Amino acid sequence: MTPATLRRLLLIAAAVNLALLPTGALTFWRSLSFGSGALFALLLVGGALTRRAEPIPSPGYAILLPLLVWSTWATASLLWSVHPEYSADELKREFGWNLLTMIIFYVAGYDWHAWRVLVRTALGALAVMSALALGFAAVHGSWAKGNWHTGVGAYATYLVIAAPLLLVLLAPPPAGFRDGKGPVAISLLLLALLLAAARMTDNRMVWVALAASCATAAGLAGFRWRATLAQAPARWLAPLLVLLVALGMLFTDAAREKAKAHFPPDTTVAQTFEHDPRLVLWNHTVARIAERPWTGFGFGKSILENDLRGELHDPLLIHAHNIFIAQWLQTGVVGVAAFTALLMAIGWRYLRFYRAQSDTLALLGLLGLTLLAGFVVKNLTDDFLVRSNAKEFWALNALILGWGTRQERALRGAMGVVSPANS
Secondary structure, eight states: HHHHHHHHHHHHHHHHHHHHTTOOOOOOHHHHHHHHHHHHHHHHHHHHTTTTTTOOOOOHHHHHHHHHHHHHHHHHHTTSSSHHHHHHHIIIIIIIHHHHHHHHHHHHSSHHHHHHHHHHHHHHHHHHHHHHHHHHHHHHSOOOOTSSSHHHHHHHHHHHHHGGGGGGGSOOTSSHHHSHHHHHHHHHHHHHHHHHHHHHHTHHHHHHHHHHHHHHHHHHHHHHTHHHHHHOOOHHHHHHHHHHHHHHHHHHHHHHHHHHHHOOOTTOHHHHHHHTTHHHHHHHHHHHTTTTTTTTOOOSSSTTHHHHHHHHOOOTOSSOOSSSHHHHHHHHHHHHHHHHHHHHHHHHHHHHHHHHSSSSHHHHHHHHHHHHHHHHHHHTTOOOHHHHHHHHHHHHHHHHHHHHHHHHHHHHHTTTOOOOOOO
């Protein structure tokens, strides 16, 4: 099988897998696309290493080293885990499968055509999942009918992860799709679907995360293309202001609904935050971290599920509800430091893309930084770096890094600069 054929098969498998990631249904096809995609990607990596296929540029030691330390230390936690069997199963799901996901989409993002196919697939999945949520709510009275949608927080997190891709519809080629008024109209329709679906979750933090994404994208775009902004400021600022006001209103509405449904009558929105049960959880979790600050209790989001349920008497408070506290609780100082270093290294690479002379690379950097900002903010009050959301997050990051690294290498080649192997 030729490398060109492998790349085509990999693209098909990656597209199918990306389309099915947001849903809990069609598990056979999701597993089949994942397994075949991993096989094709590993064959291409092997071909590149043996010089029988086109070289695949490295994402760089700055990213690979913290990823290696994080995964190695998490695996080592089996030696001291309070629930070794649970940790082993979580390591397989959250490291083994996610590492393969990173490889699949990093290798799959090999050219302009692959980029467009995969981004369109992700946008199509967003449209379908949002439309299904609206349809289920209208017909059955529930947005999560059947097994198509995951839980409230997980689905809201998926929307935050997918939201930055709407920017591609507003940007010019080759990274963007804007070639007339059609993509702009589609972006507005998708935005409306996304906001409506997010509101049905009654999740409050989704609006804060979407506002963070919006502010990050707008700030970076305005600074990078400030000459264009200066020529027509109202064209840029008016839609941004409208969107931020809408997000604020939706946040207020969701917060009031939360207060009405889960707190005594006449409880104000401010009081719901003052008495949020996660405050007690975080104080309790920090105290548990102090028992094993260096090693943690073993890898797995719910490693202390039974302990926390018994101590806090709340079935919802069975994990740390903060992505960084969760990493510290599971893998100690070393684990949370390596995880944080990985996110910072990826962000630094995106910043380098953003500052490049190429507008294509700059857009990729903007997309990546917006994705990181929204995801981190959303997970300050929860931890959804698990299951399908983790795969979606790592898949999109790997895709941006994969095509961006190739664009970076091509730009250096055009300038007559030889790119080092670890660049």
